[in-house]
Amino acid sequence: MGDSATSNEATKDELSQHAEVAFDNLVDSFNPMKNKLNWLLLAAPVALYMNHQHNVALAFIFSMVAIMPLAFLMGKATEEIALRTGEAIGGLLNATFGNAVEMIIAG
Structure with missing residues (x-):
């Protein structure tokens, strides 16, 4: 049972990292300096x-x-x-x- 909770937390961390990268890409795409x-x-x-x-x-x-x-x-x-x-x-x-x-x- 502890393994599935750890797995869910790892998945949430990965999704959070993907969302952060996607947001950074979005901001960079509108940046006229980039x-x-x-x-x-x-x-x-x-x-x-x-x-x-x-x-x-x-x-x-x-x-x-x-x-x-x-x-x-x-x-x-x-x-x-x-x-x-x-x-x-x-x-x-x-x-x-x-x-x-x-x-x-x-x-």
């Missing part, structure tokens, strides 16, 4: 402002600039989920979300 592409995320609020000002040409340009780092972040998130869910579900996620940017642009 990934220079994230500086382009600043174009998203500018695009919203341009849309509010009814300047659709500039809103479109800033939206296209902002979607580049978002596509990268979505790809990283899909890869992280695929690592934790298994090969079949990971492949399905990659097939589904791999073309999400193209669907957004075409829509």
Whole structure:
């Protein structure tokens, strides 16, 4: 009985460590000092402002600039989920979300 309690505690510790690593990866993926592409995320609020000002040409340009780092972040998130869910579900996620940017642009 003591062995199963120790096993459960070890499993909880492993899950806690995995959660901590995943959170650190999430924070690092948004850090512009770690990934220079994230500086382009600043174009998203500018695009919203341009849309509010009814300047659709500039809103479109800033939206296209902002979607580049978002596509990268979505790809990283899909890869992280695929690592934790298994090969079949990971492949399905990659097939589904791999073309999400193209669907957004075409829509």
